[in-house]
Amino acid sequence: MTLQRPIIWVHEEALGSRNPALLEQPDRPAIFVFDTRWIREACISRKRLGFLYESALDLPVTLRKGDVAREVIAFVERHQADGVVSSLPVDPRLERIAESIEQHCQLDLLAPEQFVDMPRPPRLGRFSRYWRDAEPVVWEGF
Amino acid sequence: MPPRPSSTSISWPEKPGDLPRDLSDRSELDRLLAEQFPEAGGRLSPLRGGRDAAEKTLSLIDPRRYTKSRNHLKGAVTGLSPYIRHGVLSLAEVRDAVFQRIRSRDEGSKLINELGWRDFWQRMWRDLGDGIYDSREELKTGHDPSSYARELPEDIRSGRTGLACMDGFQSELTTRGWLHNHARMWMAAYVVHWRKVHWKAGADWFLEHLLDGDPSSNHLSWQWVASSFSHKPYFFNKGNLERFSDGQFCRTCSSNDCCPFEGSYEQLEDQLFANQGAIRDVPARRHRNPQQRSGGRQNPKRSGQAAMARPKR
Incomplete structure (x- = not known):
């Protein structure tokens, strides 16, 4: 079902204007949440928080701190939204947060722009193996 | 006075508990972070976050000099990694910026290769998860x-x-x-x-x-x-x-x-x-993340071979 009145969840992997959720829904309220549990448990320094804060300030987002899923869900209610749109995360920590949000409301995750769009998934395991598949495709754009 | 953190505006009302967006300078940001996150040690980095800083850094890349000098501490490395890591710049944007600055493939192959590393690590993470x-x-x-x-x-x-x-x-x-x-x-x-x-x-x-x-x-x-x-x-x-x-x-x-x-x-x-x-023939031990989410993932068969080409000795 297509969301009519979503809010945007911006996370640490997509603090830029190419964020696919912001591109798709540029006029909807957006939120970035400092994950206090991650900051505490990983001993994240102020340098890193400052970098995230300055990057978030360049985007039209409300800044919060706390339990990320809880804050995002509260933001849904605050704006009487019908769901959440975000960018597809890679970090399993963000995936777990996404799963928590999904238990409460619809969450659409949009894939960000690819570095290399492969016709079939490249072989991993070793960089050389991956690069043998990926490099010719990357250079097609030159 | 230190430069003011840049800020765009939001079109919806603020609520109690929202962190401030209107900061007069970086000293105020430093104080705010000390107050809001007292457990986070240290001070702000001289490196700034945000799109303007990212674009300025991107404008300075020199793929030809990077090729020749990247292994030296004073070499022409790009410094783009914080912006790429947090999506301030997408890897595709950086790739295109490299393409615009080179006349032949040779001039940009090392830098494009390094961007490939970033993509590789992300794909590995998607595959291995918490592994x-x-x-x-x-x-x-x-x-x-x-x-x-x-x-x-x-x-x-x-x-x-x-x-x-x-x-x-x-x-x-x-x-x-x-x-x-x-x-x-x-x-x-x-x-x-x-x-x-x-x-x-x-x-x-x-x-x-x-x-x-x-x-x-x-x-x-x-x-x-x-x-x-x-x-x-x-x-x-x-x-x-x-x-x-x-x-x-x-x-x-x-x-x-x-x-x-x-x-x-x-x-x-x-x-x-x-x-x-x-040390040559130790079998690889594999851990797979049992909770993979996305479809179409690879099924790598690892060997004990070194997986990367890092700086030469």
């Missing part, structure tokens, strides 16, 4: 994994090893939050092989500070140095460090007469590792 936090394979150092200290020694953490290079890297790491890749590898090798500290203690420490702190590239690179994600351990000698740092540390180092990195690779290998002859 990146565990040793991927047996160590090839000949030492029992339990013989490595689980805590980072205080003299390394506080930059008081007495080695000008390592203390210099610690200072850059903890004040700037960014290190040249070669410095990261030297420091990781020192921590793991000379000090016999488990790679994860060092990797976690780096993530506390690096603005580009990406668990996948960071932890798997530490494992590459340690040899739990490679065919053999990575180490270096004084000549290598001196060459690629232009001697900037060795000239003034108080430990110059007793440098632990002095010696040939053969001598250091004998000193650091227990059974060099037996």
Whole structure:
């Protein structure tokens, strides 16, 4: 079902204007949440928080701190939204947060722009193996 | 007065508990973070976040000079990693910027290759999930994994090893939050092989500070140095460090007469590792993340082969 009145969840992997959720829904309220549990448990320094804060300030987002899923869900209610749109995360920590949000409301995750769009998934395991598949495709754009 | 953090505006009302968007300067941001996150140590980095800073850094890249000088600490590396890591710049944007600055494929192949590394690490993370936090394979150092200290020694953490290079890297790491890749590898090798500290203690420490702190590239690179994600351990000698740092540390180092990195690779290998002859054929151990989400994932068959082409010795 297509969301009519979503809010945007911006996370640490997509603090830029190419964020696919912001591109798709540029006029909807957006939120970035400092994950206090991650900051505490990983001993994240102020340098890193400052970098995230300055990057978030360049985007039209409300800044919060706390339990990320809880804050995002509260933001849904605050704006009487019908769901959440975000960018597809890679970090399993963000995936777990996404799963928590999904238990409460619809969450659409949009894939960000690819570095290399492969016709079939490249072989991993070793960089050389991956690069043998990926490099010719990357250079097609030159 | 320090430059003001840039800010766009929002079109919906603020509520109690929202963090402020209107900050007069970076000092105010520093104070705000100290108040809101008292557990987060240190001060702001001189490196700024945000799109303007990212675009300025991107405008300065020089793919041709990068090709020739990237392994030197003073080489023309891009400094884009914090912006790419947090999506301020997409990897595709950087790729296109490189393409615009080169006339032939040769001029940009090294830098495009390095962007490929970033993509590779992300794909590995998607595949392995939380498995990146565990040793991927047996160590090839000949030492029992339990013989490595689980805590980072205080003299390394506080930059008081007495080695000008390592203390210099610690200072850059903890004040700037960014290190040249070669410095990261030297420091990781020192921590793991000379000090016999488990790679994860060092990797976690780096993530506390690096603005580009990406668990996948960071932890798997530490494992590459340690040899739990490679065919053999990575180490270096004084000549290598001196060459690629232009001697900037060795000239003034108080430990110059007793440098632990002095010696040939053969001598250091004998000193650091227990059974060099037996390290070649250790079978790879695989951990798969059982909770993979996205479809169409790869099914890598790892060998014990080193997985990357890092700086040359």
